[in-house]
Amino acid sequence: MHPDAAKSSGGDFAAVRAEFGLPDGFPPDVLAEAEAVAGDPADLPGGREDATDLPLVTIDPPGAKDLDQAVCVERARVGFRVHYAIADLASFLPPRGAIDREARRRGQTLYLPDSNIPLHPPELSEGAASLLPGEVRPAVLWTIELDSGGEPTDVRVRRALVRSGARFDYDTVQAALDAGTPHPAVAALPEVGRLRRELAVRRGAVEPQLPEQEVAAGPDGGWLLARRPRNDVEAWNAEISLLTGMAAAGIMLEAGVGVLRTLPDAGPEAVAGLRRSAHSLGIDWPDGYDVAELLAGLDPDRPESLALYADVTRLLRGAGYTAFDGTVPEPATHAGIGGPYAHVTAPIRRLVDRFGTEVCLAVTAGRAVPEWVRAALVELPELMNASDTLAARVAKACLDQVEAWLLAERIGDTFDAVVLRADANRAEVLIHHPPVIAKCAGGDVREGARIRVRLTAVDVARRKVAFERV
Known part of the structure; x- marks a missing residue:
């Protein structure tokens, strides 16, 4: 918690749940199917590699049980090798079965301060499908070779069995790195993370650094409201996910089928407006610098930087999902990332990732994309846009409620x-x-x-x- 944390004596968030009609539990047929498939993941085309010897670890917020990703970053003879294991939800979900239908209705996991509204039944999301430490789990394993500058030179994706060796949170990994005693799986993470951050600026990625508000349970009841600073490990870990999502987008675009996360570039008028704001704030915008380069040089603790970050969010409007099958969309990029990007790294918590992953697995193996995946592509943008809107409204309602209790x-x-x-x-x-x-x-x-x-x-x-x- 940031030292600006303050405590509220408020109650629970039942009123928020009621206002938005959030589900309480899962229907009986969904729970029955989850129990039936939890111990028996399907054998899908292509077989499954034994990668249980990889020294993978998970890095998530404290207390998380729905563990989508496990990572291992290695130094290679030239450059680096990133292994990224992603929970294999498709192995557990029969296409068009009860869990699949319910997941399409929900779209994503909703996070409230007092509990979550999960996308999948906890028997899967916090149990059989979660990459819990010490447990052998089915996963989709990405291996991405990087050159010495952090650029990808080769990408492999296949099904595997993996075993995470430890469950860490961001602060724990940061403390170990600062002390010079990192776990071997993340010893090279700072180098790769910094290289990828530098490349993001060169790509023109637009990333305002407004501080996030965070609600957490207080030790003696009530709620804590804080500004949550993003430490280096969280930023570097996010770069691994972004790297994988960009690799997935490249695979989809080359094959002409998939679903991307897209955001149009800001128009000249919007950038000109931002330039005027920077001038009025006394912020120097050097000749030849684009928005990404300007933001990278700002001090996030200065008030004028915070004001400009707020203005930058106006450049990031119009995000959505673009599905395609046969004709490559235009534009096919995400302005916040500075290139093509697809969601594939959080299938436990987000619906679209499961389908994007199946596209990448099929394409890289030279197989046809499964019919159930192709059939879903047309409806995924609408489902995900609706769930993103709901998630944003629920999160704001919870923050507003804690603020009201607090004040x-x-x-x-x-x-x-x-x-x-x-x-x-x-x-x-x-x-x-x-x-x-x-x-x-x-x-x-x-x-x-x-x-x-x-x-x-x-x-x-x-x-x-x-x-x-x-």
């Missing part, structure tokens, strides 16, 4: 804040303590300014808070 007894108090966005009538501000992003009445302020705001109203039932400029 209910503080009406009239004043707080330090940074202006993220401003117009003639109101501003969006980031309050330092407690870490809240909220609207504030009273215009005539500049973005990036440090101001004082007063809490004027709290409606706990409606999850609303109101501030005014002092």
Whole structure:
């Protein structure tokens, strides 16, 4: 937890669940099918390699049980070798069976502070399909060879049996690296992670670094609200997932079939608007620098940087999923990543990954993409867009609820804040303590300014808070 954490005495999130009609448990036929398949994963075409000798580990948030990925990064004779094992959900789910139908209705796992709404029954997501330490599990194993600059030179993907040797979280891995005692599976992660971050900037990846708000259970009840800084290990680990997703997109595009995560590039007018914002904030935008290079040079702790990050999010509108079978889509890239990208690394938690993975397995093995996969491609964009929208609304409702609980007894108090966005009538501000992003009445302020705001109203039932400029 960041030192800006603050505690709320609020209750549970039953009202959020009711408002959005979130499911409580799974239907009996889904549970029955999960019990039947949990101990008997299917033998799918191509066989399964024995890779249980690979020293894989998982890196996830503390307490996670739905473990999608296990990683091992090695130094090779020239460059590096990345092994990335992904939970093999397709081995457990009969196509068009009860679990598959329910997963299509849900789209993805929803994370609430007090519990999750899983995509798949826990018997699979936290048991038979999860890459739990010490357990032999069916997986889809990606092996990606990188040159000394971090660029891929070869990609292999196949089904395998794997065994994770340990379950780590980001802080544990970071501490071991800082102490010079990393697990062998992640000893080379910093080198690869840094190289991939440098390549992301060169690709033009647009990645604003606004601090994330995080809700967690307090040790004595209630909820903690904090700004969650992203440590280096989390960023490097994300680069391994992005590397794999970009490799998957390349396979799909070459074959002319698949489903991509896409985001159009910002138009010249939007970039010109960002340039004006940078100028008004006093941020130097060197000649010849694109947005990615500008962002890479900003200090994320400075208020003017936070304000520009908020403006950058306007460049990242229009994300979606693009399915294709025969005709390569245009555009086929993701502006936030700086190239083509596909979701394949979180099949326990996200529906589309299972289908994208099956495309890659079939194509690289020279087999036809299964009919049940091709048939699903047309509906996946709509299903995933709907579930992404729901997930965002649920997450915001939970944050708003904790903020209201947290501030209910503080009406009239004043707080330090940074202006993220401003117009003639109101501003969006980031309050330092407690870490809240909220609207504030009273215009005539500049973005990036440090101001004082007063809490004027709290409606706990409606999850609303109101501030005014002092």
